[in-house]
Amino acid sequence: xxxxxxxxxxxxxxxxxxxxxxxxxxxxxxxxxxxxxxxxxxxxxxxxxxxxxxxxxxxxxxxxxxxxxxxxxxxxxxxxxxxxxxxxxxxxxxxxxxxxxxxxxxxxxxxxxxxxxxxxxxxxxxxxxxxxxxxxxxxxxxxxxxxxxxxxxxxxxxxxxxxxxxxxxxxxxxxxxxxxxxxxxxxxxxxxxxxxxxxxxxxxxxxxxxxxxxxxxxxxxxxxxxxxxxxxxxxxxxxxxxxxxxxxxxxxxxxxxxxxxxxxxxxxxxxxxxxxxxxxxxxxxxxxxxx
Numbered sequence: 001x002x003x004x005x006x007x008x009x010x011x012x013x014x015x016x017x018x019x020x021x022x023x024x025x026x027x028x029x030x031x032x033x034x035x036x037x038x039x040x041x042x043x044x045x046x047x048x049x050x051x052x053x054x055x056x057x058x059x060x061x062x063x064x065x066x067x068x069x070x071x072x073x074x075x076x077x078x079x080x081x082x083x084x085x086x087x088x089x090x091x092x093x094x095x096x097x098x099x100x101x102x103x104x105x106x107x108x109x110x111x112x113x114x115x116x117x118x119x120x121x122x123x124x125x126x127x128x129x130x131x132x133x134x135x136x137x138x139x140x141x142x143x144x145x146x147x148x149x150x151x152x153x154x155x156x157x158x159x160x161x162x163x164x165x166x167x168x169x170x171x172x173x174x175x176x177x178x179x180x181x182x183x184x185x186x187x188x189x190x191x192x193x194x195x196x197x198x199x200x201x202x203x204x205x206x207x208x209x210x211x212x213x214x215x216x217x218x219x220x221x222x223x224x225x226x227x228x229x230x231x232x233x234x235x236x237x238x239x240x241x242x243x244x245x246x247x248x249x250x251x252x253x254x255x256x257x258x259x260x261x262x263x264x265x266x267x268x269x270x271x272x273x274x275x276x277x278x279x280x281x282x283x284x285x286x287x288x289x290x291x
Contacts, residue, residue: 046149049148052148052150052162052164052190053138053140053148055190056138056185056190057138057139057140058190059138059185059189059190059191060135060136060137060139062239063135063136064095064136069092069093069094069095069277069278070092070093070275070277070278071090071091071092071093071275071276071278072090072091072241072272072273072274072275072276073088073089073090073091073271073272073273073274074088074090074091074105074270075087075088075089075271075273076088076089076119076124076268076270076271077269077270078124078126078127078266078267079266079267079268079269080265080266081265081266085123085124087107087119087122089107089108089114089117090105090106090107090108091103091105091106091272092104092105092106093130093132101130101133103129103130104116105117105118105119124268126226126247126249126266126268127245127268127270128228128230128247128268128270131230131242131270131272132242134181134183134192134195134197134230135192137166137179137181137183138183142176142177144169145168145169145173145176145177146168146169146177147166147167147168147169148164148166149164149167150163150164151163151164151165153187154184156184156194157193157233159186159187159193160186160187160188161185161186161187161193162184162185162186162187163182163183163184164182164183164184165183166179166181166183167180168180168200172200177200178199178200179198179200180198180199180200180203181195181196181197181198182195182197183195186240189238191232191239192232192240193231193232193240194230194231195228195230195232196227196229197228198226198228199226202225202226202227203225205223205224205225206225208223209223209225209254212254216254216255217254218255219254220253220254221254222251222252222253223251223253223254224251224252224265225249225250225252226247226248226249227247227248228246228247228248229245229246230242230244230246231243231244231245234272234275236277237277241272241275242272243271243272243273244269244271244272245268245269245270245272246267246268246269246270247266247267248264248266248267248268249264249265249267250262250263250264250265251263251265
């Protein structure tokens with residue numbers, strides 16, 4: 001994990017208003033290493049996990065480099081106590097020149113170009129905005145922010161899969177380590193098959209509920225959290241892409257309701273079909289008016 005150690009040293013050096021190159025004398029080196037060990041205590045890394053992370057980082061970079069952009073049909077079903085709502089969109093995912101990713105949604109029409117829209121404008125307040133981005137949880141830049149563990153093997157859709165858990169390490173940062181996740185990857189190719197996740201905030205609510213349940217609390221206090229599942233069921237040119245994403249928000253009480261499932265507040269199901277891949281910019285795709 002040499003790159004990880006170097007990054008940690010540079011971060012500590014920045015805190016001390018020095019740089020790694022500025023540390024030249026032996027006493028200073030000794031002091032610097034001691035501070036590093038206090039601020040970033042070393043955690044034992046399972047060699048099997050380390051080897052797997054290297055492969056998963058390679059896969060993440062393959063996705064970043066190979067899938068420059070794609071469009072697909074996105075169908076979103078929202079179920080609440082107030083009823084059901086369905087919207088049908090054309091989804092555009094693209095990488096910008098600076099290496100970041102962006103996405104857009106067009107309202108599908110029978111004729112003419114689509115209309116640029118946001119999910120919130122269509123009455124869809126909850127949805128996974130970028131289901132494709134789960135693959136980047138294993139990039140080496142994320143390693144200092146997560147604790148990874150291999151939880152064994154299972155069979156998904158007839159394929160042997162490795163089950164991996166990701167636990168975020170404090171401090172938590174948006175778009176860096178805001179998720180606790182369980183990921184299943186193909187044992188041979190290390191491509192993603194399934195991702196189950198909940199945010200740090202939702203995890204705290206879930207853990208509070210479990211503590212109250214273990215204490216046999218009789219307060220009937222509601223604990224609410226949202227869980228998501230993403231399936232990578234579409235195969236194209238050696239990679240896998242999202243086919244479905246599901247979100248469910250439920251309220252749980254102690255004592256628990258029958259079956260312990262809680263009362264569902266809403267559920268979202270997102271379906272992805274008709275993938276098309278391109279190497280032009282998202283702006284070009286929008287100007288072409290993809291239907």
